Amino acid sequence: MDDKDLLDRLRVSGDPDLSSHDPSETFGWERDEAEAMFADELAELIELQEKLFAAKSASLLVVLQAMDAAGKDSTIRAVMSGLNPAGVDVQPFGVPTEEESGHDYLWRVHAHAPEDGYITVFNRSHYEDVLVVRVKSFAPEKVWKRRYEHIRNFEQMLVDEGTHVVKIFLNVSKDKQKERFEERLERPDKRWKFRAGDLDDRALWDEYMDAYTEAMQKTSTDDAPWYVVPADRKWARNVCIARILRHHLERIDPKYPEPDAEIDFDDITVT
Amino acid sequence: MDDKDLLDRLRVSGDPDLSSHDPSETFGWERDEAEAMFADELAELIELQEKLFAAKSASLLVVLQAMDAAGKDSTIRAVMSGLNPAGVDVQPFGVPTEEESGHDYLWRVHAHAPEDGYITVFNRSHYEDVLVVRVKSFAPEKVWKRRYEHIRNFEQMLVDEGTHVVKIFLNVSKDKQKERFEERLERPDKRWKFRAGDLDDRALWDEYMDAYTEAMQKTSTDDAPWYVVPADRKWARNVCIARILRHHLERIDPKYPEPDAEIDFDDITVT
Numbered sequence: 001m002d003d004k005d006l007l008d009r010l011r012v013s014g015d016p017d018l019s020s021h022d023p024s025e026t027f028g029w030e031r032d033e034a035e036a037m038f039a040d041e042l043a044e045l046i047e048l049q050e051k052l053f054a055a056k057s058a059s060l061l062v063v064l065q066a067m068d069a070a071g072k073d074s075t076i077r078a079v080m081s082g083l084n085p086a087g088v089d090v091q092p093f094g095v096p097t098e099e100e101s102g103h104d105y106l107w108r109v110h111a112h113a114p115e116d117g118y119i120t121v122f123n124r125s126h127y128e129d130v131l132v133v134r135v136k137s138f139a140p141e142k143v144w145k146r147r148y149e150h151i152r153n154f155e156q157m158l159v160d161e162g163t164h165v166v167k168i169f170l171n172v173s174k175d176k177q178k179e180r181f182e183e184r185l186e187r188p189d190k191r192w193k194f195r196a197g198d199l200d201d202r203a204l205w206d207e208y209m210d211a212y213t214e215a216m217q218k219t220s221t222d223d224a225p226w227y228v229v230p231a232d233r234k235w236a237r238n239v240c241i242a243r244i245l246r247h248h249l250e251r252i253d254p255k256y257p258e259p260d261a262e263i264d265f266d267d268i269t270v271t
Numbered sequence: 272m273d274d275k276d277l278l279d280r281l282r283v284s285g286d287p288d289l290s291s292h293d294p295s296e297t298f299g300w301e302r303d304e305a306e307a308m309f310a311d312e313l314a315e316l317i318e319l320q321e322k323l324f325a326a327k328s329a330s331l332l333v334v335l336q337a338m339d340a341a342g343k344d345s346t347i348r349a350v351m352s353g354l355n356p357a358g359v360d361v362q363p364f365g366v367p368t369e370e371e372s373g374h375d376y377l378w379r380v381h382a383h384a385p386e387d388g389y390i391t392v393f394n395r396s397h398y399e400d401v402l403v404v405r406v407k408s409f410a411p412e413k414v415w416k417r418r419y420e421h422i423r424n425f426e427q428m429l430v431d432e433g434t435h436v437v438k439i440f441l442n443v444s445k446d447k448q449k450e451r452f453e454e455r456l457e458r459p460d461k462r463w464k465f466r467a468g469d470l471d472d473r474a475l476w477d478e479y480m481d482a483y484t485e486a487m488q489k490t491s492t493d494d495a496p497w498y499v500v501p502a503d504r505k506w507a508r509n510v511c512i513a514r515i516l517r518h519h520l521e522r523i524d525p526k527y528p529e530p531d532a533e534i535d536f537d538d539i540t541v542t
Contacts, residue, residue, distance in 0.1 A: 056373070102327070102386035104432035110381045115373035146431055153424035160417055161375035 012226040016216045023173040025230040034235040041242035042082045051254035053087035059114035066170035069180035092123040105129040135207045148218035155224040165224035170231035283497040287487045294444035295503040305506040312513035313353045322525035324358035330385035337441035340451035363394040376400040419489035426495040436495035441502035
């Protein structure tokens with residue numbers, strides 16, 4: 001499957017209809033094949049990031065959202081750890097602090113928007129303010145409903161001013177989440193990842209899927225698209241994410257700056 | 272002139288038509304009378320701010336914009352210094368730093384948006400990105416033109432999330448600016464306020480007035496209005512600004528929090 005077909009299948013336009021996205025989709029790849037593809041993709045990402053960082057003329061914001069155990073942390077480790085960490089900023093957003101709650105919900109995320117040259121990954125984001133806030137009724141409907149428009153406007157402003165915005169929903173199945181939760185409960189070295197609240201969120205699975213569906217439908221735009229990435233198989237997930245990032249870095253098309261024209265490079269001797 | 276008439280005269284809706292706003296307007300007040308009125312207004316502002324700070328349920332953002340020597344600093348000193356500084360944040364915006372320039376132009380201002388309970392005054396603001404940036408061609412027209420919409424959306428988001436937004440243009444006359452510049456040049460203790468670039472901006476007076484006019488026309492909304500305040504006479508200016516702030520604090524209508532219902536206040540002895 002070529003890049004364009006794959007991206008077209010993953011990209012959300014209009015109603016994302018999660019029932020049509022199989023979390024265990026593999027796009028016909030075998031595991032070995034996918035791992036080799038991923039290695040090639042990573043090499044290209046490394047080259048593109050180097051240019052982005054040198055050019056300092058644009059930036060890339062990657063928003064990662066998912067249910068628990070869908071693999072947000074593992075995605076970041078797999079895809080980002082090959083890149084130059086000097087140009088990557090991974091920013092997690094947890095329960096808001098008192099100071100954060102005293103401001104509008106975009107305040108804390110805007111503060112971490114990437115600087116020119118950088119790739120910033122949001123591990124959770126402002127989308128929690130139309131997801132958990134909606135599902136758990138932390139704010140009235142009137143409040144979270146108008147946030148879709150705020151978010152569209154906010155991201156459009158970032159795009160207009162030079163930040164490319166990509167949003168990825170890691171689409172894990174409810175069965176796979178169960179399997180991963182059970183692994184976390186059984187293995188002492190994984191128990192630290194399990195929170196009591198994880199089961200509360202799992203019990204609200206359908207409500208979360210409705211909230212994700214509406215959030216993606218209302219905020220996926222040409223300039224700041226959502227992608228639904230199948231997350232049950234990590235090796236397929238990694239290929240999808242690397243391709244999405246490569247596509248957006250290629251759209252930025254960063255170039256190394258021109259060398260200083262005043263310097264005669266052939267005539268320099270370093271002593 | 273009652274509050275409503277005064278505010279209606281100052282508030283911008285549609286084309287502000289600066290030629291209809293006399294910078295030396297006094298609204299029929301004598302100086303002594305205006306100073307007494309201002310003292311009364313300040314007492315009310317102090318009371319309202321105390322409640323705002325205790326309630327911590329909303330905040331007030333005051334954007335101050337003007338040509339040089341229009342009296343931004345003197346306004347802040349006169350109007351804000353009576354308030355409890357624990358709840359006031361005065362934030363000046365100068366030439367962007369390298370880090371600020373590497374982000375969208377709203378990044379640095381959003382970072383200083385007020386927390387619930389606070390009054391924040393922006394001494395210059397994101398409006399410079401459609402004023403000086405336009406007049407001096409620091410960005411192409413295509414870039415600054417779309418910022419009006421960003422700014423409307425950004426301020427509307429702040430309002431939706433609990434920040435009241437008031438924008439004030441200190442309308443000084445070109446003659447009064449000349450007089451104040453000359454005073455700065457003549458008096459050794461005032462020379463520090465004079466920058467060489469001040470005369471460059473003065474030479475572009477008409478271009479700045481066009482830029483202010485369009486900025487106010489495009490971004491004055493019911494929820495985040497612009498006011499044009501006559502600034503040639505400080506005593507008239509102070510009354511206008513205090514009334515504007517009082518009006519918006521009264522719209523917030525902050526209340527002291529309810530006392531703890533668990534406590535029987537009549538039955539407490541402090542030993």
